[in-house]
Amino acid sequence: MTILVTGGAGFIGSNFVLDWLATCSEPVVNLDKLTYAGNLENLAELEGNPRHIFVQGDIGDTALVESLMREHQPRAVLNFAAESHVDRSIHGPEAFIQTNIVGTFRLLEAVRSWWGQLPADGKVRFRFLHVSTDEVYGSLEKTAPAFTESHSYEPNSPYSASKASSDHLVRAYHHTYGLPVLTTNCSNNYGPYHFPEKLIPLVIVNALSGKPLPVYGDGQQIRDWLYVKDHCAAIRRVLEAGVCGETYNVGGWNEKANLDIVTEVCALLDELRPREDGVHYRMQITHVPDRPGHDRRYAIDARKIERELHWRPAETFATGIRKTVQWYLDHPQWVANVQSGSYRDWVAQNYEGRPA
Numbered sequence: 001m002t003i004l005v006t007g008g009a010g011f012i013g014s015n016f017v018l019d020w021l022a023t024c025s026e027p028v029v030n031l032d033k034l035t036y037a038g039n040l041e042n043l044a045e046l047e048g049n050p051r052h053i054f055v056q057g058d059i060g061d062t063a064l065v066e067s068l069m070r071e072h073q074p075r076a077v078l079n080f081a082a083e084s085h086v087d088r089s090i091h092g093p094e095a096f097i098q099t100n101i102v103g104t105f106r107l108l109e110a111v112r113s114w115w116g117q118l119p120a121d122g123k124v125r126f127r128f129l130h131v132s133t134d135e136v137y138g139s140l141e142k143t144a145p146a147f148t149e150s151h152s153y154e155p156n157s158p159y160s161a162s163k164a165s166s167d168h169l170v171r172a173y174h175h176t177y178g179l180p181v182l183t184t185n186c187s188n189n190y191g192p193y194h195f196p197e198k199l200i201p202l203v204i205v206n207a208l209s210g211k212p213l214p215v216y217g218d219g220q221q222i223r224d225w226l227y228v229k230d231h232c233a234a235i236r237r238v239l240e241a242g243v244c245g246e247t248y249n250v251g252g253w254n255e256k257a258n259l260d261i262v263t264e265v266c267a268l269l270d271e272l273r274p275r276e277d278g279v280h281y282r283m284q285i286t287h288v289p290d291r292p293g294h295d296r297r298y299a300i301d302a303r304k305i306e307r308e309l310h311w312r313p314a315e316t317f318a319t320g321i322r323k324t325v326q327w328y329l330d331h332p333q334w335v336a337n338v339q340s341g342s343y344r345d346w347v348a349q350n351y352e353g354r355p356a
């Protein structure tokens with residue numbers, strides 16, 4: 001038995017692959033294009049591990065996906081690959097349309113064509129798990145109930161609109177062709193290997209290098225936050241026991257305003273790595289103009305996955321954020337390689353010229 005993971009060199013995908021191989025004997029075929037967000041250094045500890053088969057390639061490359069399916073006969077495909085940064089989607093939506101919509105469509109087509117030729121029991125056992133976001137539901141008023149799985153889709157950014165489109169395609173492939181799909185819609189993740197363009201790692205990295213800590217607008221945008229390893233556990237659980245055609249909201253029961261996140265990270269840094277001049281890191285906070293169309297609030301109602309699949313996050317925000325800050329303090333070289341861009345040479349340095 002094998003699983004095929006796409007986007008497994010990104011933030012959540014690499015955490016998933018590491019956790020999977022640490023807890024399970026099944027090999028992973030990891031298909032990743034290695035965009036700026038893909039970092040094979042995240043998977044350095046898997047070097048030489050025969051259960052990790054890395055393939056650099058695009059989910060939109062039908063011939064490649066079909067050949068991987070034929071060669072490895074995975075019992076499941078888990079689709080993490082995406083363009084994932086809202087700000088980048090505002091400045092350049094094209095890549096989001098290409099990967100998140102066209103790429104997911106082509107991946108579904110390649111998988112469907114292979115799946116269609118399986119014997120009946122293989123067809124029933126197979127799973128296509130699509131990893132999506134709570135941002136597809138749009139923005140909530142401050143006192144409105146949290147998003148349930150039946151909340152209408154009202155995506156507001158090119159990123160969330162492209163993810164919403166991919167969710168619809170996945171749903172349609174179940175209803176039209178019977179492909180056994182599962183979809184998870186998760187809130188904001190944080191944890192190790194998070195690319196420092198996103199809020200929490202950006203704050204940690206900028207704080208330590210004495211740079212301003214940018215907060216959009218009034219900083220009162222509310223998000224639910226989930227420690228990435230909890231998200232990975234939820235995905236494993238949905239893969240194991242989720243009902244085909246169903247969607248599962250995944251969240252941390254932890255709504256916080258961005259400004260509160262930033263001040264909590266600053267307080268942890270004050271404790272764990274105080275500034276030499278004794279000044280609090282929060283003094284580096286700088287309010288910058290808000291992102292256009294910035295959603296005010298997302299909140300996840302994660303009762304369905306708890307009720308039906310008995311999953312709940314293991315970490316509280318207090319425990320998860322402490323682990324995260326400590327991880328960044330313990331991995332200055334990873335941060336330096338991302339900042340200098342040298343993480344992109346990792347493939348050449350570590351993989352090229354090796355026997356296949």
Ligand SMILES: NC(=O)c1ccc[n+]([C@@H]2O[C@H](COP(=O)([O-])OP(=O)(O)OC[C@H]3O[C@@H](n4cnc5c(N)ncnc54)[C@H](O)[C@@H]3O)[C@@H](O)[C@H]2O)c1
Pocket residue numbers: 006007008009010011012013031032033034035036037038039057058059060079080081082083084085099103131132133134163185186187188189190195
């Ligand atoms: N980060 C979050 O807070 C969050 C929350 C909920 C859902 N999600 C979803 O989870 C998934 C993973 O998010 P992430 O934060 O790890 O993203 P990321 O940007 O860190 O990683 C994305 C990975 O996909 C790869 N990739 C991009 N385009 C590709 C293509 N065409 N073919 C193959 N690989 C490609 C990249 O190289 C990278 O390794 C995404 O689908 C995202 O929408 C993320």
